[in-house]
Amino acid sequence: LGAQVIALGGGAFQLVLYPGGLPGDGWDRGDERSIYNGKLDGKQAHFTSATGSLKYLGGGTQFSAVTSFPPKGQKEGSAVITKEKLTGSYGKKKFELKRIERKSPTIGAKPPKGAIVLFDGTGKSEWQGGRLDEKTKLLNTDGRDIRTSRKFQNYTMHVEFLLPFKPAARGQGRGNSGFYQVDHYEVQILDSFGLEGKNNECGGVYTKADPIVNMCLPPLQWQTYDVEFTNAVIKNGKKIKNARMTLKHNGVVIHKDLEINGKTGGSRRDPEGTPGPIKLQGHGNPLQFRNIWIVDNN
DSSP: OEEEEEEEETTEEEEEEETTSEETBEEOTTSOOEEEEEEEETTEEEEEEOOSOOEETOSGGGEESSSSSSOTTOOOOEEEEETTEEEEEETTEEEEEEOOOOOOTTTTOOOOTTOEEEESSSOOTTEESOEEOTTTOOEEOTTSOEEESSOBSEEEEEEEEEOOOOTTOOGGGTTOEEEEETTTEEEEEOOOTTSOOOTTSTTOBTTTBOOSSOOOOOTTSOEEEEEEEEOOEEETTEEEEOEEEEEEETTEEEEEEEEEOSOOTTOOSSOTTSOBOOEEOOTTSOOEEEEEEEEEOO
């Protein structure tokens, strides 16, 4: 059994229980889940199985982390968090879980020989826009789009990002940003911890493809994207091959050789198949980045 706790602001939380383990480690999309609602009471958080008319990402007490409530496999029960331990009942079973901090296995990945270091905390000469924080040595978007000075076509890339903590916000308000391949194809960056994993949520190719599994970690925890990207191919002014991408989110493949059948919103106007910069979308949110490097595969 795995569990994720979503902060909703005002001392409210929603607990998602995953029989088999956590997403990407024993639990897969479509498996059973159970949803419990909870409130902070002193130094404890108390949960009971959710009831009523809940809506996906709804406001107030209507919030649901699943599209269709109740989810398949919803069980009755209750639970309490004390310090870093979650104990409770799940149907007829009792459980006790200890808090763990999942970390991406590619955190701190060093650039291989021949890689172009786009950001390592020493300067931002490879970027148009953005701000290097002299204290933290992190790259900040300050809510505005930033782009690489260089253009790319086919590449392997690593980027690490930190989402802000905005518990009272819902949906696209929770740290919305984007990781654009050649400034044509957006991989969404968003606090989607515990949610369904849709194409407009973290790891989704915006409006095009849901991630295989939602691997989003909690906000304020460093996360990674590792991408193998092959640009579209044009011949005599016409596209003859779509762009393709394999993407790992926190070390787990969430898109495998995905064919992308067209540009996503907010991209540059140049036709597909042309070289373009890497764009990190600001979208009015205080995103932070570090350890960014790319290997040009042309």
